[in-house]
Amino acid sequence: MKKVLFAVYTSPVGSIWINEAFRSAFGMYGEDLEPAVLFVEEAVLAVRSSCKPELIGCLPLAMTFKYIEKYQTPVYAVKEDLDKFNIKEDEIAPQWNLKIVSKDELPEFVHSFDKVVIF
Amino acid sequence: MHVTIQVNVPPYTNEDMDTAIHLAEALLKRGHKVSIFLFADSVLAANKLVKPMKVDRNIPSKLRELSEKGVEVHICGLCAQYRGIGEDMKIEGSDFSGVPEMAALIYNSDRYINLLP
Amino acid sequence: MALIIVKKSPSEKISEFLLNLALPQDKVLFVQDGVIFAACKNVKNLVKEGVELFALKEDFIARGFDEKDSEVTLVDYDGWAELIEKEEKVIS
Numbered sequence: 361m362k363k364v365l366f367a368v369y370t371s372p373v374g375s376i377w378i379n380e381a382f383r384s385a386f387g388m389y390g391e392d393l394e395p396a397v398l399f400v401e402e403a404v405l406a407v408r409s410s411c412k413p414e415l416i417g418c419l420p421l422a423m424t425f426k427y428i429e430k431y432q433t434p435v436y437a438v439k440e441d442l443d444k445f446n447i448k449e450d451e452i453a454p455q456w457n458l459k460i461v462s463k464d465e466l467p468e469f470v471h472s473f474d475k476v477v478i479f
Numbered sequence: 480m481h482v483t484i485q486v487n488v489p490p491y492t493n494e495d496m497d498t499a500i501h502l503a504e505a506l507l508k509r510g511h512k513v514s515i516f517l518f519a520d521s522v523l524a525a526n527k528l529v530k531p532m533k534v535d536r537n538i539p540s541k542l543r544e545l546s547e548k549g550v551e552v553h554i555c556g557l558c559a560q561y562r563g564i565g566e567d568m569k570i571e572g573s574d575f576s577g578v579p580e581m582a583a584l585i586y587n588s589d590r591y592i593n594l595l596p
Numbered sequence: 597m598a599l600i601i602v603k604k605s606p607s608e609k610i611s612e613f614l615l616n617l618a619l620p621q622d623k624v625l626f627v628q629d630g631v632i633f634a635a636c637k638n639v640k641n642l643v644k645e646g647v648e649l650f651a652l653k654e655d656f657i658a659r660g661f662d663e664k665d666s667e668v669t670l671v672d673y674d675g676w677a678e679l680i681e682k683e684e685k686v687i688s
Contacts (some may be wrong), residue, residue, distance in 0.1 A: 494628050
């Protein structure tokens with residue numbers, strides 16, 4: 361089994377990369393791969409339940425939720441980036457089942473994966 | 480060694496396809512097996528109907544030449560459908576793939592080089 | 597250890613994120629607009645001690661820099677391929 365990380369740094373809504381990261385991650389289960397998704401920088405805006413790309417006619421982020429639940433795909437966000445946007449715990453959509461990593465832990469965390477794909 | 484290069488952004492606007500092509504050539508010269516995975520807007524690079532100015536490079540032709548030298552060119556099929564790239568438009572030697580093929584490449588490649596968007 | 601590829605310019609936050617990931621003995625390669633880092637006097641201070649820095653010569657020269665302007669080791673595409681062979685992991 362190999363571990364693969366899809367890290368997203370691009371903001372939600374403005375581009376498709378968060379959806380593409382999850383589409384890629386869910387495809388990994390066809391092989392002996394264990395995917396995870398990490399939100400860094402502006403990508404953390406995705407975790408607020410009020411973040412809805414569908415409001416401007418784009419694909420919803422919520423379409424990922426049933427697969428996150430089905431596969432139990434781990435989703436991480438960087439603490440300092442959440443703090444930067446003042447994202448409170450009660451604002452985070454529970455379906456992300458969000459895990460937090462601090463900036464200090466990031467180098468070791470990212471190195472713990474066999475393959476890393478950043479969007 | 481098997482090295483896969485994933486590209487995500489469109490050709491001509493960005494340098495990424497050029498980077499991928501030059502790197503693939505260098506890896507081939509050193510005896511490696513090379514795959515290129517075209518994801519999202521980068522699938523436009525496999526459209527053989529492009530008509531760049533004469534002074535400019537023809538990126539799809541360069542990709543075809545690489546495939547003739549043994550490089551596997553994978554095109555994300557859903558990404559291609561989204562952008563209207565059909566079977567009759569794609570360069571010879573390339574294949575419509577998908578996320579399952581991406582997974583296989585991630586699993587089987589010794590190195591996976593993603594050119595982030 | 598890891599080869600970390602930085603392809604965005606110093607003005608982009610993702611570049612800083614990638615440089616912060618580098619652990620001692622990792623190698624960082626600047627390509628595309630990332631090569632602008634190679635001309636920054638303080639570039640070595642942006643990574644932890646023991647991180648080796650490289651820049652892609654073709655991209656550096658194409659942006660009007662002279663080889664002697666580089667604060668880091670310049671490699672060509674063959675050199676990049678060699679870095680890929682040597683480092684067991686790629687972060688990009």
